[in-house]
Amino acid sequence: MDRICITGGQQLNGTIAISGAKNAALPLMIASLLTDETLTLDNVPRLADVALLKRILGNHGVDCLVKGKRAGQNGVAGETIELSANEIVDTTAPYDLVSRMRASFWVIGPLLARMGATRVSLPGGCAIGTRPVDFFIDALKDLGAEIDIDAGYVVARAPRGLTGGRITFPHISVGATHVAMMAATLARGETVIENAAREPEIVDLATCLTRMGAEITGAGTPTIRIQGVDRLHGARHAVMPDRIETGTYAFATAMTGGDVFLEGAQVDTIEAPLTVLRGIGADVETTNSGVRVRRNGAGLAPVDVETAPFPGFPTDLQAQLMALVSRADGTSHLRETIFENRFMHVQELARLGADIHLDGQVATVRGVDRLKGAEVMATDLRASVSLVIAGLAAEGETVVNRVYHLDRGFEQLEAKLGGCGAEIERLTG
Numbered sequence: 001m002d003r004i005c006i007t008g009g010q011q012l013n014g015t016i017a018i019s020g021a022k023n024a025a026l027p028l029m030i031a032s033l034l035t036d037e038t039l040t041l042d043n044v045p046r047l048a049d050v051a052l053l054k055r056i057l058g059n060h061g062v063d064c065l066v067k068g069k070r071a072g073q074n075g076v077a078g079e080t081i082e083l084s085a086n087e088i089v090d091t092t093a094p095y096d097l098v099s100r101m102r103a104s105f106w107v108i109g110p111l112l113a114r115m116g117a118t119r120v121s122l123p124g125g126c127a128i129g130t131r132p133v134d135f136f137i138d139a140l141k142d143l144g145a146e147i148d149i150d151a152g153y154v155v156a157r158a159p160r161g162l163t164g165g166r167i168t169f170p171h172i173s174v175g176a177t178h179v180a181m182m183a184a185t186l187a188r189g190e191t192v193i194e195n196a197a198r199e200p201e202i203v204d205l206a207t208c209l210t211r212m213g214a215e216i217t218g219a220g221t222p223t224i225r226i227q228g229v230d231r232l233h234g235a236r237h238a239v240m241p242d243r244i245e246t247g248t249y250a251f252a253t254a255m256t257g258g259d260v261f262l263e264g265a266q267v268d269t270i271e272a273p274l275t276v277l278r279g280i281g282a283d284v285e286t287t288n289s290g291v292r293v294r295r296n297g298a299g300l301a302p303v304d305v306e307t308a309p310f311p312g313f314p315t316d317l318q319a320q321l322m323a324l325v326s327r328a329d330g331t332s333h334l335r336e337t338i339f340e341n342r343f344m345h346v347q348e349l350a351r352l353g354a355d356i357h358l359d360g361q362v363a364t365v366r367g368v369d370r371l372k373g374a375e376v377m378a379t380d381l382r383a384s385v386s387l388v389i390a391g392l393a394a395e396g397e398t399v400v401n402r403v404y405h406l407d408r409g410f411e412q413l414e415a416k417l418g419g420c421g422a423e424i425e426r427l428t429g
């Protein structure tokens with residue numbers, strides 16, 4: 001298994017190109033199931049999760065054609081993929097594929113809407129929580145679907161097609177909002193989704209679906225209205241920049257000191273983390289082409305932060321923030337409100353010398369003067385990059401094991417950080 005070896009103490013200076021967002025690319029790729037024409041996606045990040053989803057979609061009969069590099073295209077630009085689901089030959093999403101990536105469960109919406117029947121494995125839990133799918137099932141029932149659970153599979157039927165309805169989510173769910181919106185595009189009549197997730201990735205999907213002929217208003221607000229149409233057609237859409245990658249490298253720069261321009265970052269999707277970063281003491285300058293983060297050697301101030309659905313502070317940056325404030329001049333309190341077990345990184349950060357106390361959903365982080373390199377274990381995607389951030393500032397060598405977690409969501413991490421002066425390398429085998 002690959003490992004990443006970091007020798008801490010180097011400042012980060014230079015430019016990092018922000019890749020397309022994993023959490024936008026996945027639902028956008030799944031939307032290709034809604035039409036028999038070709039959906040072309042630009043700026044798709046080269047990630048393990050994207051590769052796995054290509055396999056899963058291929059199992060349903062979707063052709064995924066990756067376009068080659070074009071003259072003038074720079075090396076970091078994302079892939080252009082043509083997805084063509086002109087015939088769906090299999091409406092079952094099997095356990096051995098769905099269990100590897102929760103988002104693959106989301107194929108249930110488009111498959112049901114287009115084919116009238118589907119059988120999708122329950123995704124199962126993961127390191128950060130049980131992650132049930134009850135909101136998805138209730139939403140599809142609100143659209144007229146008949147749902148059974150049979151031998152670990154969700155069996156959904158809508159032989160006469162879906163009918164628009166009112167969906168009110170009891171709690172905000174990004175995935176359930178994606179799925180309800182996709183299914184509703186082909187339902188007869190109007191669908192109203194209340195308490196919808198407002199994440200930028202929801203807006204990105206709605207923009208793409210609209211280009212495909214869907215009639216959607218209100219994406220990005222708590223209430224989304226969809227007028228069903230008979231069919232959707234092909235379109236072309238560019239994946240939005242990754243706001244979690246942006247925040248990750250912004251925190252890394254504050255951690256090491258230095259001056260980094262995050263090229264292509266979409267500022268309006270990252271305001272809460274940048275506000276926190278300013279409060280900690282970094283200089284943050286936003287332009288229409290990206291975000292510049294500098295820390296001039298001054299100390300890091302502690303902060304109290306609670307994760308929340310967008311536009312609040314994202315749970316996907318909680319681990320990265322914890323690494324940063326582990327070196328603050330004082331005590332910080334981080335409350336995780338989205339997932340019940342998203343503190344797997346705490347024990348690993350403690351191995352590097354961080355002083356963190358957990359009490360239920362609140363982590364109390366007492367800043368320490370120094371972190372010391374050690375061997376640590378990645379447990380989930382965002383936890384693993386928090387260990388990299390800590391390693392960048394730790395004295396000596398840090399080895400992060402199980403970096404396949406990193407490869408799920410961070411494209412060319414070593415090259416991006418190494419290009420700004422970090423001493424970081426991947427040890428294969």
Ligand code: EPZ
Nearest residue numbers: 023103131132133134135136172173174175316338339381
């Ligand atoms: C999406 O996951 C993201 N994944 C997650 O990012 C992100 O942490 C999460 O949204 C919250 O922002 C992708 O976009 C691929 P939820 P999702 O449904 O949709 C509970 C990463 O690191 N819930 O918004 O699965 C659920 O258990 C990943 O890139 C139910 O109870 O998250 C959680 O506690 C990690 N029943 C809360 O809602 C349901 O039916 C929010 O989950 C659905 C969700």
